[in-house]
Amino acid sequence: MSDPSRQLRPAEVLVIGAGPAGSACARVLARAGLAVLLVDQHPPGRDKTCGDGLIPDAHKALERLGLLDEVMRRAQPVSHVGCIGPRGGRVDVPGTMAVLPRRELDALLLQGARDAGARFEQARFEAPLEVVGRVVGARLKQGDEIVEVQARWVVLATGAVPKALTAAGMCERHTPSGVGLRGYVKAPQMAGKITSLEVVWNKALRPGYGWIFPAPDGHFNIGVGVTDSHMDIEGKGQKKSANLRAIFDAFVTNYEPAAELMRVGELVGDLKGAPLRFTLTGAKWTRPGLIVTGEAAGSTYSFTGEGIGKAMETGMLAADAMLAHSDDSAARAAYEAGLTALKPKFKLYEAANRVNAHPWLADLVIWRAKKSPRVLKRMAGVLNETSNPGNIVSLKGISRLFFE
Known part of the structure; x- marks a missing residue:
């Protein structure tokens, strides 16, 4: 040396x-x-x-x-986040977004x-x-x-x-505070079918969630995440029992667009995991x-x-x-x-974050947002950082869903 x-x-x-x-x-x-x-x-x-x-x-x-x-010249522009609940309900939340690897x-x-x-x-x-x-x-x-x-x-x-x-x-x-697993799939034939940032909650994915994001040139970013993946025991971190690969497989099994994407597309490289700090x-x-x-x-x-x-x-x-x-x-x-x-x-x-542990909350919010422009506006405000996301799924926020 x-x-x-x-x-x-x-x-x-x-x-x-x-x-x-x-x-x-x-x-x-x-x-x-x-x-x-x-x-x-x-x-x-x-x-x-x-x-x-x-x-x-x-x-x-x-x-x-x-x-x-310069970034937007290369990125895939996206106009909505598609929130999909355990029972298949969906609401598209508008926003200014994009995807670039x-x-x-x-x-x-x-x-x-x-x-x-x-x-x-x-x-x-x-x-x-x-x-x-x-x-x-x-x-x-x-x-x-x-x-x-x-x-x-x-x-x-x-x-x-x-x-x-x-x-x-x-x-x-x-x-880490959380962990994620992500892969890229090349599937030009799916470009017109998945156009939003799709975020999926399902009992089979608990305590995590799944996503499919359309990327440029007919590619898609598909993955799952678990927030609150580790716990501290007497000052030492310990991983909880969640298995990311099992959650990813459950996502593909339980969400048909994910199944179709993996069926007709070509996985580019390997699925890769990473820690997150929140x-x-x-x-x-x-x-x-x-x-x-x-x-x-x-x-x-x-x-x-x-x-x-x-x-x-x-x-x-x-x-x-x-x-x-x-x-x-x-x-x-x-x-x-x-x-x-x-x-x-x-x-x-x-x-x-309680939505990830209790995905029925996503069903409730999605159901109400489809009926109430005001609730949908609040969800859009979460994206734009003008609304309080905690209020939407707090006890007070849930009660407001029924009385607005």
Whole structure:
């Protein structure tokens, strides 16, 4: 192994992780003139297990980044979320959405950061560099070589896997909040049959849900998710009994469009699973010289499993805090205040998560929404983040379904 003290060129900000959070943070900082080094252990264009849905918060974030038009040129636009209950009832909730595989989306976001002036290096985060308790850079691994880079700030945007968080002393929960299993199916003959983001609840899928999202070029993203997949026992995480592959098989068996898709289509690659981190919990957000953002900070919504938009939003919050405050403590306080302001919204989605455990609630809401434009409008408001999702499935919300 080479001399471990070899140095990479210093940066004002070192961003670890070139997913939506890291690339969004890097682009905002680089556009403001800061020297940004963005690193990822994978080469550009790496795959990421995800539903690939871009809901309104993702559109808003992409618009601020100046990348919305470019993303939409490649994405599959979608105008509705189809909510399907255990008894087959369906309601289509309108919204501005799209689907683009993460391989393409993340490559576009990374290129956007580089176009703004950020440098990119393929490297894996090993540990922070510290001086008197303050992070002043990081130790990285490139091939078989250990290198060091000095930076005024280090941003951890390393996703749901807790290894980097643990190495940085920021991990508070090693187990994930949820898990997902996703595959791509090529089925051009289904393009006119499945046109919405279809989300399916069924007793056979409990405690999870299934989805089919239409992607570009006659492809479909099909998968299942389980929120609240692990539990803590005496401080140690333990996986619950849910088997993702069994839930996926039940989805295909019990939902005819999924069965038809798998029957007539061609599975592209393997089904892939991934952990999820929800509700802005499970990690410390900051320490002197270091900020945790994106899914590493828990930026994915419980209940829906949507996380791309909020990952970009938290990455931009980190960039805004660093740009607004030269003082370390003031920047960290500003960032933490930004995440704290988002916390109630995440809590509401956590409350709505009861639908996954009690799918009959989906039947009830769907039945009422088909009869009440006001209820349908509230469901659309959940997509647009103008309605409280917890209210729809709370005791008070359920009673309102009958009396509106």
